[in-house]
Amino acid sequence: MSWLDAISWNDEGMVPAIAQDAATGRVLMTAWINREALELTVREGRAVYWSRSRRRLWRKGEESGHVQTVREIRLDCDGDTILLLVEQRGGIACHTGHYSCLYRRLDEDRWVDVEPVLKDPAAIYENKP
Amino acid sequence: MSWLDAISWNDEGMVPAIAQDAATGRVLMTAWINREALELTVREGRAVYWSRSRRRLWRKGEESGHVQTVREIRLDCDGDTILLLVEQRGGIACHTGHYSCLYRRLDEDRWVDVEPVLKDPAAIYENKP
Numbered sequence: 001m002s003w004l005d006a007i008s009w010n011d012e013g014m015v016p017a018i019a020q021d022a023a024t025g026r027v028l029m030t031a032w033i034n035r036e037a038l039e040l041t042v043r044e045g046r047a048v049y050w051s052r053s054r055r056r057l058w059r060k061g062e063e064s065g066h067v068q069t070v071r072e073i074r075l076d077c078d079g080d081t082i083l084l085l086v087e088q089r090g091g092i093a094c095h096t097g098h099y100s101c102l103y104r105r106l107d108e109d110r111w112v113d114v115e116p117v118l119k120d121p122a123a124i125y126e127n128k129p
Numbered sequence: 130m131s132w133l134d135a136i137s138w139n140d141e142g143m144v145p146a147i148a149q150d151a152a153t154g155r156v157l158m159t160a161w162i163n164r165e166a167l168e169l170t171v172r173e174g175r176a177v178y179w180s181r182s183r184r185r186l187w188r189k190g191e192e193s194g195h196v197q198t199v200r201e202i203r204l205d206c207d208g209d210t211i212l213l214l215v216e217q218r219g220g221i222a223c224h225t226g227h228y229s230c231l232y233r234r235l236d237e238d239r240w241v242d243v244e245p246v247l248k249d250p251a252a253i254y255e256n257k258p
Contacts, residue, residue, distance in 0.1 A: 003238050016145055018156060025154030027147060030210045042235070073235040077223050081159045083231045094206050102212045106171070106202040109132050 004035055008079040014050055015080050019060075019093065021100075022071045022085040028093035029101040031058070033082055045070055047084055064124045066090045090119075097121050133164055137208040143179055144209050148189075148222065150229075151200045151214040157222035158230040160187070162211055174199055176213055193253045195219045219248075226250050 009015060017033040020026065031049035033041070037057055040048040044059075047068035051058035061067030068086035075082060094101040096117065103115040138144060146162040149155065160178035162170070166186055169177040173188075176197035180187035190196030197215035204211060223230040225246065232244040 003235060003240055006240055016159065018147060018159070020156060027149060027156065027212055030145065030147070030205065074231040075233040075235070075240055076159065076230040077225050077227070077232070078230070081231070083156055096206050098206070101205040101207070102203040102210070103206070104204040106132060106204070111132055111135055111204055 004038065006079055007035075007038075007075065007082070009035065010080070014052075015082055017047075017049060017082040017084055019047060019068055019084045019086050019088075021088055021093075023087065026100055027102055028068075028086070028088060028099075031060075038082065041070055041084070042073070047086060061089060064090075064092075064095070066092050066124075068093070092118050092124070095121060095124070097124060133167065135208055136164075136167075136204065136211070138164065139209070143181075144211055146176075146178060146211040146213055148176060148197055148213045148215050148217075150217055150222075152216065155229055156231055157197075157215070157217060157228075160189075167211065170199055170213070171202070176215060190218060193219075193221075193224070195221050195253075197222070221247050221253070224250060224253070226253060 014032045014034045016030055018030050019028045021028055032052055034050040037048045037050045047060040049058045067089045070084050070086055072085040097119045098115050103113055104111040105114045143161045143163045145159055147159050148157045150157055161181055163179040166177045166179045176189040178187045196218045199213050199215050201214040226248045227244050232242055233240040234243045
């Protein structure tokens with residue numbers, strides 16, 4: 001049995017993947033990953049996800065340069081969540097220019113942006129094909 | 130607009146929630162959360178999830194005693210992932226008796242349990258109703 005068969009893929013052949021910064025421990029983002037994307041992640045040593053909106057493989061950083069080099073891959077008890085421990089190139093994981101996508105904190109009854117925008121998104125994607 | 134309306138609930142009215150240990154930074158588990166569960170999480174200060182298998186609210190620790198006290202709640206850029214920063218009572222998040230549910234690491238082409246079972250699951254649930 002392949003290690004890929006130990007994963008409980010959902011009806012669409014995907015599971016959620018969490019990217020965590022191996023250096024800081026901060027959770028950077030979540031995305032979907034399918035069998036092919038996970039195989040490529042292992043083979044290439046960089047995070048490859050499945051973009052549901054674009055319906056294609058998404059090599060994280062392919063446009064932004066914010067590649068995630070994968071140091072370790074974990075699977076949970078139920079086999080339906082993947083954790084990638086990564087090095088985040090550029091120190092920015094989010095398309096908004098924040099370090100982490102999880103930059104909104106619940107304060108009483110509202111979401112507050114509690115982290116700086118490190119780079120203008122327009123600048124991140126200026127060389128986008 | 131309620132802070133709950135800022136969340137992009139899926140077709141089933143849920144989003145994935147990640148529980149991260151506020152002290153160690155380790156990712157403990159993921160679960161589903163819906164509107165009612167998240168409201169209760171805030172009100173009660175402890176993680177309340179939606180159990181899809183049992184089709185009911187799940188107050189984490191209700192049977193095991195492994196309650197998660199919530200210190201902070203984060204929302205991601207797309208509004209479709211919640212991060213709970215928690216204190217894990219008993220130092221065990223997983224029903225298998227592991228500290229974290231993410232105890233399997235990919236080594237070459239197999240998943241290896243790389244963390245100890247801290248408590249026999251039979252002992253965890255011996256007083257289960």
